[in-house]
Amino acid sequence: MRLGFTPEQEAFRREAADWLATQMHGPFAMLRNLKSHSAMADERRAWEKALAAAGWSVIGWPKAHGGRGASLAEQVIFAEEYARAGAPGRMSHIGIELAGPTLIHFGSDAQKARFLPPIARGEEYWAQGYSEPGAGSDLGNVRTRARLEGDEWVVDGHKIWTSLAQYADWIFVLARTEEGSRGPKGLSFLLLPIRQPGITLRPIRQMNGEAEFNETFFDGARTHRDNVVGGIGNGWQVAMGLLAFERGVGTLGQQMSFVAEFEAVVEAAKATGRNRDPIIRDRIARAYAGLKIMRYTALRTLSAGEGHSLSREAMTQKVYWANWHQALGELAMDILGEEALVSEEPGYAFPLLTNLYLSSRADTIYGGTNQIQRNIIAERGLGLPREPRGDAR
Numbered sequence: 001m002r003l004g005f006t007p008e009q010e011a012f013r014r015e016a017a018d019w020l021a022t023q024m025h026g027p028f029a030m031l032r033n034l035k036s037h038s039a040m041a042d043e044r045r046a047w048e049k050a051l052a053a054a055g056w057s058v059i060g061w062p063k064a065h066g067g068r069g070a071s072l073a074e075q076v077i078f079a080e081e082y083a084r085a086g087a088p089g090r091m092s093h094i095g096i097e098l099a100g101p102t103l104i105h106f107g108s109d110a111q112k113a114r115f116l117p118p119i120a121r122g123e124e125y126w127a128q129g130y131s132e133p134g135a136g137s138d139l140g141n142v143r144t145r146a147r148l149e150g151d152e153w154v155v156d157g158h159k160i161w162t163s164l165a166q167y168a169d170w171i172f173v174l175a176r177t178e179e180g181s182r183g184p185k186g187l188s189f190l191l192l193p194i195r196q197p198g199i200t201l202r203p204i205r206q207m208n209g210e211a212e213f214n215e216t217f218f219d220g221a222r223t224h225r226d227n228v229v230g231g232i233g234n235g236w237q238v239a240m241g242l243l244a245f246e247r248g249v250g251t252l253g254q255q256m257s258f259v260a261e262f263e264a265v266v267e268a269a270k271a272t273g274r275n276r277d278p279i280i281r282d283r284i285a286r287a288y289a290g291l292k293i294m295r296y297t298a299l300r301t302l303s304a305g306e307g308h309s310l311s312r313e314a315m316t317q318k319v320y321w322a323n324w325h326q327a328l329g330e331l332a333m334d335i336l337g338e339e340a341l342v343s344e345e346p347g348y349a350f351p352l353l354t355n356l357y358l359s360s361r362a363d364t365i366y367g368g369t370n371q372i373q374r375n376i377i378a379e380r381g382l383g384l385p386r387e388p389r390g391d392a393r
Contacts, residue, residue, distance in 0.1 A: 005073060013077045019054060020085035023047075033086040035355060037212040041167055044091045048122035058096055058120045065104060065112065066120030076299070083256030091167060095119040095126035099172055101245040106189075106230040106238050115170070115191070127165040127194060129173035129216060130239070132158055139174060139239060140183040144218060146175040146190055152222045153177075153190055155198070159216040161366060165201050166214060168194050173218075174239050177232055187235035191227040198222060206359075243368075244314075255295055258325065261356050262291055265332050268353060274335045283331050290324045312381040319373045322363035329357035 005013070024032040028047050031040065051057040060075045061067025070078070090096065100119050103111055118124035135141035144157025155175055165171065171194045178186030192199070198221030203211035230238040266284060269275040275284070297320070301313045332353040333340050340354050350358065364370045378384040 005077065009071075009073050009077060012074050013081060016056070016078050016081045017085065019056065020081055020087055023050065024085045024087055028087075031088040034088040035352065036210060037089050038164065038166075038210050040088075041091070044088055045122070047088065048090070048092050052120060052122040057092070057122060058100065061100060061104065061116075061120065065100075065116045080256050083254075083260070086260075091164065092119065092122060092125055094128050094163065094168075095124065098128060098242055098245055099126045099170075102172075102189075102238060102242045103229065105241060108226075108229075110226065111191075111229065124169045125164070125167050127162050127168035127171040127214075127216070129159040129162060129171045129192075131161045133160055140236075142174050142176055142187060144173065144175045146173075146177050146188065148177075148225060151225050153192075153225060153227070155190065155192060155218040155221040155223070157218045159218070160213075161204070162201070162214045162216045163212060165194065165216055166203065166211075170194055171199075171216070172229070172242075174235050177228075177235075184236035186233060187239070188232050189229040189235040189238040190223060191229065192218075192221055192223040196221060206362075254321070255291070255298065258291060258294075258321075258328070261328060261332075261352070262287060264352055264356075265328060265335065268332065269335050272335055272337070272339075280331075280335060283327075283334075287324070287328055287331060290327075294321055294324060312377075315373070315377045315381045318368055319364075319370050319377070322370065325363050326360045329353075329360040333357050 028043070028050070031043055031047055034040065048057065055068060056078070058066055059068040059070040059078055061069075063069045068074075096119060100116060103115055107115070115124075119126070129144070130139060130142075132142060132144060135143065144155065144159065146153045146155045148154075153175075155173060157175065159173070162171070171192050173190045173192055174187055175190055176186055177188040181187070194201075198219050200217040200219070202215040202217070204213040204215060205211050206213070265287070266275075269280060269284060274280045294317075297313065298317065301317065336353060340357070343350055343354070368376075375387055379386055
């Protein structure tokens with residue numbers, strides 16, 4: 001595992017950092033350090049187009065599809081500098097990090113030609129249709145159904161926790177296309193235009209006041225029969241490939257935002273005098289050590305090779321960072337005490353550390369609950385016997 005970078009890679013870092021700093025202190029200063037995932041939508045759309053125009057939007061994609069063909073090290077560097085510059089969360093994240101790589105690997109030539117260019121240009125946005133009520137992390141329980149009628153798929157069902165669907169143009173949906181199938185069999189990976197009469201979105205209001213997530217209802221929603229990725233009935237393979245991309249380079253950028261939150265926690269401890277409490281000091285030290293372990297583990301996992309299947313080490317990352325981040329939020333609340341319950345922000349918006357605590361409560365749920373992730377680690381990573389299922393006879 002390489003922990004350092006070559007002179008050429010450091011030159012790339014300076015190029016990226018200089019461009020990002022110019023933007024975040026210039027035309028896009030209003031977005032600097034923006035923590036909201038749903039505010040200032042027009043400005044964030046403009047930011048996506050600026051990234052694309054300057055060649056920074058999809059640097060990890062092959063050049064043939066509008067990317068730079070950047071090396072893994074360069075992708076890591078850009079993710080780190082992006083977070084360090086205080087640039088906002090990517091409105092196009094699901095298209096760039098999930099839909100795009102999945103189409104590059106599993107899509108047909110026609111699908112690549114249709115969908116990849118507008119993602120790369122920052123013109124079309126995507127949502128993810130995986131989780132359902134009763135089938136959150138357990139995707140094999142998906143009940144949303146699709147049937148062919150002539151040249152169209154007709155989709156009926158209900159998805160939940162659909163991030164930023166209110167801004168999306170398209171949604172990829174894991175749906176059951178084989179009548180009577182159960183578990184991973186009989187699923188297909190479909191692409192649907194989201195702005196159509198057969199799709200209804202209902203925002204989900206979160207504890208921190210935002211509505212980043214949505215419920216998505218499909219009632220006779222339609223898409224062309226060619227908009228199935230990887231072939232009919234192969235949805236499980238495509239879905240698992242997509243989840244491998246989700247555990248990729250973006251985790252390093254996420255960790256840079258964790259660094260900023262950790263530093264804010266330390267400053268709060270100094271400001272309140274809680275840094276003199278030996279128990280608080282011990283918890284801060286443990287948080288710092290955990291952050292370093294997280295970084296080195298991610299670098300080791302990524303340097304082990306790229307692909308569309310999760311390594312055994314990568315299977316542990318979600319549980320690790322989710323638990324670490326929740327503990328950091330709890331530490332912030334213990335440092336601030338009653339001050340954390342009061343806000344002087346307009347509209348009673350929550351300050352950084354209160355928002356950290358509230359938003360981190362979802363970390364062990366979204367992207368795979370800890371319980372499901374531990375089953376994956378045990379069964380697929382360690383080869384242990386499958387856990388007895390509730391329907392076992």
